[in-house]
Amino acid sequence: MGDVDLGLFVLLVALVAILAGLVGSLTGLGGAVVMIPVLVIFFAVPFPIAIGTGAVTILATSTTTGAAYVRDRLTDLRIGMFMEIATVPGALLGATLTVFLTHASLDNALLIALGFVLLAIIPGTIAHRGEELPENVVPDRRSQVLGLSGTYHDEALGQTVTYRAAQTNPALGVMFGAGVVSGMFGIGAGVFKVTALDHFLRLPMKISTATSNFMIGVTAAAGSGVLLAAGYINPIVAAPVAVGTVVGALIGSHLLPGLRNRTVRLLFAPVVVALAIEIILRGFGLV
Amino acid sequence: MNAAASPEVLPIPPPRLPEHARERMAIVLRSGLGVAVAILLAALIAYLLQNPGASAGSVVGANPIVPYLTGSGFASGLARGAPSAYLTLGTYVLIATPVVRVLTGVYYFRRDGERTMMWVTLTVLGLLLLGLFVFGPLIR
Numbered sequence: 001m002g003d004v005d006l007g008l009f010v011l012l013v014a015l016v017a018i019l020a021g022l023v024g025s026l027t028g029l030g031g032a033v034v035m036i037p038v039l040v041i042f043f044a045v046p047f048p049i050a051i052g053t054g055a056v057t058i059l060a061t062s063t064t065t066g067a068a069y070v071r072d073r074l075t076d077l078r079i080g081m082f083m084e085i086a087t088v089p090g091a092l093l094g095a096t097l098t099v100f101l102t103h104a105s106l107d108n109a110l111l112i113a114l115g116f117v118l119l120a121i122i123p124g125t126i127a128h129r130g131e132e133l134p135e136n137v138v139p140d141r142r143s144q145v146l147g148l149s150g151t152y153h154d155e156a157l158g159q160t161v162t163y164r165a166a167q168t169n170p171a172l173g174v175m176f177g178a179g180v181v182s183g184m185f186g187i188g189a190g191v192f193k194v195t196a197l198d199h200f201l202r203l204p205m206k207i208s209t210a211t212s213n214f215m216i217g218v219t220a221a222a223g224s225g226v227l228l229a230a231g232y233i234n235p236i237v238a239a240p241v242a243v244g245t246v247v248g249a250l251i252g253s254h255l256l257p258g259l260r261n262r263t264v265r266l267l268f269a270p271v272v273v274a275l276a277i278e279i280i281l282r283g284f285g286l287v
Numbered sequence: 288m289n290a291a292a293s294p295e296v297l298p299i300p301p302p303r304l305p306e307h308a309r310e311r312m313a314i315v316l317r318s319g320l321g322v323a324v325a326i327l328l329a330a331l332i333a334y335l336l337q338n339p340g341a342s343a344g345s346v347v348g349a350n351p352i353v354p355y356l357t358g359s360g361f362a363s364g365l366a367r368g369a370p371s372a373y374l375t376l377g378t379y380v381l382i383a384t385p386v387v388r389v390l391t392g393v394y395y396f397r398r399d400g401e402r403t404m405m406w407v408t409l410t411v412l413g414l415l416l417l418g419l420f421v422f423g424p425l426i427r
Contacts, residue, residue: 007335009343045347059381063320073309081392081408088414092422099426146403217316217385218411222418224382229423234350235374236334239327242381246324 006236013043014240021061021248023268030188030216031245032057033118037275040111040282045237047111048102052232053241054186055095055224060242061249062188062217074210079148079165079201080218083211086172087193087219090179095226098184102232108283114185115280122269122276124191133157134202139164143201152207163204171200175215183223188216308395312388319384327377334370352378356427386415 004012017035024031032054039045039053066075101110139149148165165171178192190212197208227233281287334351355364355375364372389412396405 004343006338006341006343006346009347010331010335043347044344049347049350056378056381059385060320060324063316063381063384066316077312077392078404081389081404081411084389084411085407085414088411088418092414092418095418096422096426146407218389218415221382221385222415225415225419225423226426228378228382229356229427231350231353231356231427233352233378234347235327235352235378236331236346236350239331239374239377243324243328246320 009043010236010240013039013237014244016042017057017241017244018248018251020241021245021250022252023248023271024061024245025249025252026268030058030190031061031249032187033121033272034275035241035245036114036186037118037279039237039241041275041278047107048098048227048230048232049234049237051098051110051184051186052224052227052234053238055220055227056233056235056238056242057245058182058186058188058216059220059224060246062213062220064246064249066214066217073152074206075214076148076150076203076207076211077214078146078150079197079203079207080211080214082146082148082168083171083175083193083196084215084218086175087179087182087215088222090176090181091183091219091222092179092226094180094183094185095223095230096183097180099226099230099232102230108285110184110283112280112283115276115283117181117185117187118272118276118279121187121189121191122272124195133161133204134163137164137166137202139166140168142168148201150207152204154204154206161204163202163207165201165203167200167202171196174200179219179222182216182219183226186220186223186227188220190216308391312391315388315391316384319380319387323377323381323384325377326373326380330370330373330377334374337370382419386412386419389415 016038017031020034020038021031024034035057036050036054039050040047045053098110101107143149143165148168149163151160151162154161174192174196178189178196181187181192182189193212193215194208197203197211198205203211224233278287351371352375355361355369355372361372361375365376389408392408393405393412396408
């Protein structure tokens, strides 16, 4: 794509980003997971620039959906903020690692690692989530001291739900890892965050999803600062991708809500697997 | 392991973040995104108009905003209306939006007398600012 007219390049990238946003929204994988490999494979965008673009993309999409979640009272701001103590340093470390690995000409190792991260994310996205409303949750001492608990009205279940957070230590550990992955590859790493919120803190599913989305934006902001300073965020690529992905995500959430289910995820999972394999092969210099 | 069987479990406190705080956070998010997207799109169009016939390869590989990542370069670029400086501005606004949301959290936790959560939120804010103003420039 190197000799393509810049205007045409921007237009094509924006159109593909709309598609990526739509697929990302329907599958729950997020637009960046689809867009980063597509930029590298089909648009010949240098990998560090693709990572920076991914970070901007998740900033834009999480801000779009985050506003709705915050207003719907599903985002637990206390729990989200407390968990950010782990994800933000993780993102700073991850983004810094990416800069150092790129400076050391280890881009291919990063490509391979991203490919395997994508492969690791897919089963978590397809698998059945934890309990809708966890039972017999025993909050730990820190959870009680910080008041990591709350209530919300579940319209689908027709009841007011109360919840408390448990096992904050392992959750913080997983969140740190999610931050590293997010900062390193410019993806939301929502699957890892939701795992910490679902399986360790044992929050209701709706609270986990909304709180994870809130956290993705803050984590992305941390990584983006480092990536921007390193020159890895190129707005000529990032702007059309961010806008296109947001448009695609909005189409996905407003026009096709009935399609967002496990079947659609299964349908698109092979696409992401193929992208991941292509990325790994490129990393090994086999393509 | 039943919650009811544990004598140490404290009662669930009532929701403390008022409705209007959530409303304001949602407004912060929407406004930040709207302003960032408007600046980015306008600057992108201006950049394309200023560089007719440019090839994608020459612009994507050589990031045009790099000269505007320093304070002086950024200020002078904005002053003379350089599209790349405004692309940088749009990116800054996008990154700053979640940071302002965290700042809003600090304000409401402080106002409601939740000192522990205020310090937690201040720590997150401090880490974010550390990344933006210390880590980033050090790496550059």
